[in-house]
Amino acid sequence: MGIVNDVLDDGLGGLSHNVITGxxxxxxxxxxxxxSWPASFGLACCAIEMMxxxxxxxxxxxxxxxxxxxxPRQADIMIVAGRVSQxxxxxxxxxxxxxxxxxxxxxxxxxxxxxxxxxxxxxVQGVDQIVPIDVYAPGCPPTPETLIHAIETLxxxxxxxxxxxxxEATGAGANVHVEYIEPGSAPTPVLLGAKx
Amino acid sequence: MSxxxxxxxxxxFYQRSVAGTDEGEQQLRPRSELSAKELMREIxxxxxMSEADAAKLGDLPDDPDEDQTMIINMGPQHPSTxxxxxxMLELQGETVLRCKxxxxxxxxxxxxxxxxxxxxxxxxxxxxxxxxxPIANELAFAMATEKLLGIDGDIPERAVWIRMLMAEMSxxxxxxxxxxxxxMDLGAVSMMIYGWREREEVLRFFQEVTGLRMNxxxxxxxxxxxxxxxxxxxxVLEILDMLPDRLDEYDTLMTGQPIWRERLQxxxxxxxxxxxxxxxxxxILRSTGVEWDLRRDQPYMHYxxxxxxxxxxxxxxxxxxxxxxxxxxRESMRIVxxxxxxxxxxxxxxxxxxxxxxxxxRIDESMEALIHHFKIFTEGFKVPEGEAYxxxxxxxxxxxxxxxxxxxxxxxxxxxxxxxxxxxxxxxHMMRGGLVADAVAVISSVDPVLGGVDR
Amino acid sequence: MSDPQDxxxxxxxxxxxxxxxLADEGYAMCIDLTAVDYLELPQRQLPxxxxxxxxxxxxxxxxxxxxxxxxxxxxxxxxxxxxxxxxFDVHPGTEAMEREVFDMFGIEFSDHxxxxxxxxxxDWVGHPLRKDYEIGRIPVQFKGADA
Numbered sequence: 001m002g003i004v005n006d007v008l009d010d011g012l013g014g015l016s017h018n019v020i021t022g023x024x025x026x027x028x029x030x031x032x033x034x035x036s037w038p039a040s041f042g043l044a045c046c047a048i049e050m051m052x053x054x055x056x057x058x059x060x061x062x063x064x065x066x067x068x069x070x071x072p073r074q075a076d077i078m079i080v081a082g083r084v085s086q087x088x089x090x091x092x093x094x095x096x097x098x099x100x101x102x103x104x105x106x107x108x109x110x111x112x113x114x115x116x117x118x119x120x121x122x123x124v125q126g127v128d129q130i131v132p133i134d135v136y137a138p139g140c141p142p143t144p145e146t147l148i149h150a151i152e153t154l155x156x157x158x159x160x161x162x163x164x165x166x167x168e169a170t171g172a173g174a175n176v177h178v179e180y181i182e183p184g185s186a187p188t189p190v191l192l193g194a195k196x
Numbered sequence: 197m198s199x200x201x202x203x204x205x206x207x208x209f210y211q212r213s214v215a216g217t218d219e220g221e222q223q224l225r226p227r228s229e230l231s232a233k234e235l236m237r238e239i240x241x242x243x244x245m246s247e248a249d250a251a252k253l254g255d256l257p258d259d260p261d262e263d264q265t266m267i268i269n270m271g272p273q274h275p276s277t278x279x280x281x282x283x284m285l286e287l288q289g290e291t292v293l294r295c296k297x298x299x300x301x302x303x304x305x306x307x308x309x310x311x312x313x314x315x316x317x318x319x320x321x322x323x324x325x326x327x328x329x330p331i332a333n334e335l336a337f338a339m340a341t342e343k344l345l346g347i348d349g350d351i352p353e354r355a356v357w358i359r360m361l362m363a364e365m366s367x368x369x370x371x372x373x374x375x376x377x378x379x380m381d382l383g384a385v386s387m388m389i390y391g392w393r394e395r396e397e398v399l400r401f402f403q404e405v406t407g408l409r410m411n412x413x414x415x416x417x418x419x420x421x422x423x424x425x426x427x428x429x430x431x432v433l434e435i436l437d438m439l440p441d442r443l444d445e446y447d448t449l450m451t452g453q454p455i456w457r458e459r460l461q462x463x464x465x466x467x468x469x470x471x472x473x474x475x476x477x478x479x480i481l482r483s484t485g486v487e488w489d490l491r492r493d494q495p496y497m498h499y500x501x502x503x504x505x506x507x508x509x510x511x512x513x514x515x516x517x518x519x520x521x522x523x524x525x526r527e528s529m530r531i532v533x534x535x536x537x538x539x540x541x542x543x544x545x546x547x548x549x550x551x552x553x554x555x556x557x558r559i560d561e562s563m564e565a566l567i568h569h570f571k572i573f574t575e576g577f578k579v580p581e582g583e584a585y586x587x588x589x590x591x592x593x594x595x596x597x598x599x600x601x602x603x604x605x606x607x608x609x610x611x612x613x614x615x616x617x618x619x620x621x622x623x624x625h626m627m628r629g630g631l632v633a634d635a636v637a638v639i640s641s642v643d644p645v646l647g648g649v650d651r
Numbered sequence: 652m653s654d655p656q657d658x659x660x661x662x663x664x665x666x667x668x669x670x671x672x673l674a675d676e677g678y679a680m681c682i683d684l685t686a687v688d689y690l691e692l693p694q695r696q697l698p699x700x701x702x703x704x705x706x707x708x709x710x711x712x713x714x715x716x717x718x719x720x721x722x723x724x725x726x727x728x729x730x731x732x733x734x735x736x737x738x739f740d741v742h743p744g745t746e747a748m749e750r751e752v753f754d755m756f757g758i759e760f761s762d763h764x765x766x767x768x769x770x771x772x773x774d775w776v777g778h779p780l781r782k783d784y785e786i787g788r789i790p791v792q793f794k795g796a797d798a
Contacts, residue, residue, distance in 0.1 A: 040273070040275050041273060042279070043279065043280055043301075044324070044646070044647050047279070048327060048328065048373070048410065049409070049410065051388075051392065052395075052396065052399075052409075054388075054392075055388070055389060055393065055396065056389050056392065056393050056396075057392075057396045068275070070275040082302070083302065085300070085301060085302055085304065085650070086303075087300050087301050087303065088280060088301040088302065091272055091273060091301070117321070118304050118305065118309060120304075120305040120308060120309055121308070122303050122305035122308075123304055123305065140411065141409075141410055141411065143409065183403050183408070
């Protein structure tokens with residue numbers, strides 16, 4: 001982003017030209033990654049951490065994602081947050097099918113990624129049996145930092161557009177695994193709005 | 197839909213998943229097929245009338261024609277249901293006539309899993325049932341196990357007081373979440389941010405003490421997992437100093453405000469007889485005027501030494517439930533202050549070698565400690581035969597744990613009596629005759645947590 | 652090792668009458684209704700005067716709000732005739748609990764208004780909490796372990 005550096009160095013005088021050329025595809029991917037709306041698919045405990053990520057301390061609004069769309073037609077990313085039971089599996093697939101292309105899926109938490117601690121008759125052992133997953137976020141529940149890491153990884157992949165190309169070819173998702181981030185290891189958020 | 201290239205596309209599982217849902221026997225039958233029996237099932241507690249009276253039910257326009265009513269499905273994926281709750285509503289225009297909650301979308305087989313985990317591991321399983329107040333589940337399970345072991349009188353004082361502190365903080369966190377979701381469901385979307393802002397402080401305290409923000413597995417049979425860290429008092433005092441002003445903000449934003457009152461007063465009314473007949477406990481029962489709080493009426497731990505009020509409503513409507521929970525946050529803060537003053541020094545878990553693992557440093561020194569540690573964590577400690585039930589007051593009502601032991605290291609049967617499972621039965625009664633827009637307010641005021649409902 | 656003072660063993664044919672009598676006595680709330688499958692513990696000891704041990708046992712937890720006392724009833728239910736009268740007419744709150752027992756154990760409650768599966772999908776076969784029902788684990792390969 002040479003233009004950004006020019007402006008940072010010299011201010012508006014740094015702009016040597018006022019016409020930018022580039023690929024339309026790059027622009028589309030750039031805007032897709034910065035304004036991807038999640039479909040609310042919070043199922044269990046992970047949903048609470050997902051809502052916490054939407055709260056003021058962790059704030060996914062800075063990534064353009066604070067609007068959790070209730071209608072899958074308006075959503076881009078489906079964050080499967082929580083354990084998927086046998087009864088819920090067809091519903092999950094229906095919601096995924098109702099989402100419009102381009103769409104991506106983040107599997108949040110170990111229960112969605114692999115069945116988690118519930119290796120039994122009632123839980124689908126990994127949501128990747130039902131929908132193609134792009135990013136797996138581990139944790140039980142993943143801390144908001146981990147979820148943001150997963151989201152940002154996905155945004156990075158969206159910008160390169162590789163996921164959609166690969167899915168057209170093979171039908172599979174990106175299958176990226178991110179690392180779990182300890183709670184509180186990121187700079188501690190301050191006590192907001194303290195009134196004394 | 198690129199179904200042909202999806203992994204597992206040809207499998208039976210995929211076909212079942214894609215084929216869609218079918219109500220089957222859960223279908224809400226149309227009014228023409230309505231028998232008095234089905235009406236009684238859906239309006240169950242009015243049951244003390246005869247069948248003929250139940251069929252009449254004079255407070256609704258009697259017997260609208262079938263083509264005037266509409267059966268609508270709400271959920272399981274819906275922004276205003278607290279988790280994956282599905283409701284089939286029969287509407288006449290905007291009025292809700294019948295309502296049938298359909299649950300099971302989060303069934304995790306936790307009771308079956310509990311039979312395969314040892315008693316030390318059981319907390320990890322149980323804590324994920326009511327995931328909004330995980331400490332309460334762990335407490336019920338640990339107390340039931342201790343009752344079976346016979347050590348429920350020998351838990352060290354400090355451990356008991358720590359448990360009380362954590363239980364009350366968990367109650368505060370759960371009620372703050374209720375404020376947030378209740379506000380958002382009714383349109384005060386900024387409440388979501390405020391409620392979570394406060395809850396983050398409590399979660400940060402939990403993280404310092406237990407290591408995790410949620411699903412802690414901190415209360416274990418025999419005591420707690422680790423002692424309170426240095427500086428915990430400051431953490432608690434910070435929360436206690438910050439919260440009262442914020443709660444007053446909520447009062448300004450919501451309690452006195454006309455729109456809030458219009459939306460909640462008179463909505464979702466339930467009578468005391470109905471509540472008792474349906475087994476509702478917690479804020480729902482207290483909102484009808486029945487003064488029942490297990491902390492006062494069947495006290496456990498040291499609640500009989502604590503000074504706190506039991507908040508009781510009078511109208512049984514959604515506003516009462518909201519006000520009760522807001523007041524209960526204040527009462528919990530009062531209890532926490534008393535605990536702060538009275539926290540004794542001592543052991544944080546019972547020194548029974550068969551139940552409690554030894555401190556890590558001793559493992560290097562003593563062979564016996566090593567063996568005990570090994571046995572406790574691989575095999576688990578054995579619990580004598582018998583059965584026990586312990587009920588505690590969770591934020592939503594009575595959380596009970598019923599354990600049957602066969603003398604081995606895993607429970608033979610572990611059943612949790614979850615309040616939300618029973619409270620969901622109140623929904624049809626609260627929604628009858630109300631508007632569809634109030635359905636969301638009613639669900640929100642019942643405050644179900646679907647992890648507890650479905651287990 | 653259970654609390655001897657508040658557990659009562661009831662015969663199956665006296666079950667409904669006992670609960671009705673207790674409800675009149677003051678036990679107005681049914682807190683919990685669940686079941687246990689004693690398939691693997693056939694030799695368990697029941698107190699004298701109680702019915703002979705059967706495969707299933709239905710446990711009902713009653714609460715007397717006025718006098719602050721609890722009572723637990725245990726009813727033996729045989730495997731070949733796994734039915735019991737419903738408590739719905741006395742305690743409407745048992746509707747969901749009895750459905751769960753039916754779903755998980757297969758015990759049928761006669762005269763229950765809607766005895767269908769509540770937690771498992773409609774077309775599920777089998778009753779998961781029975782002891783002869785496998786937990787359904789799938790083999791898991793751990794990272795770094797030999798396959």
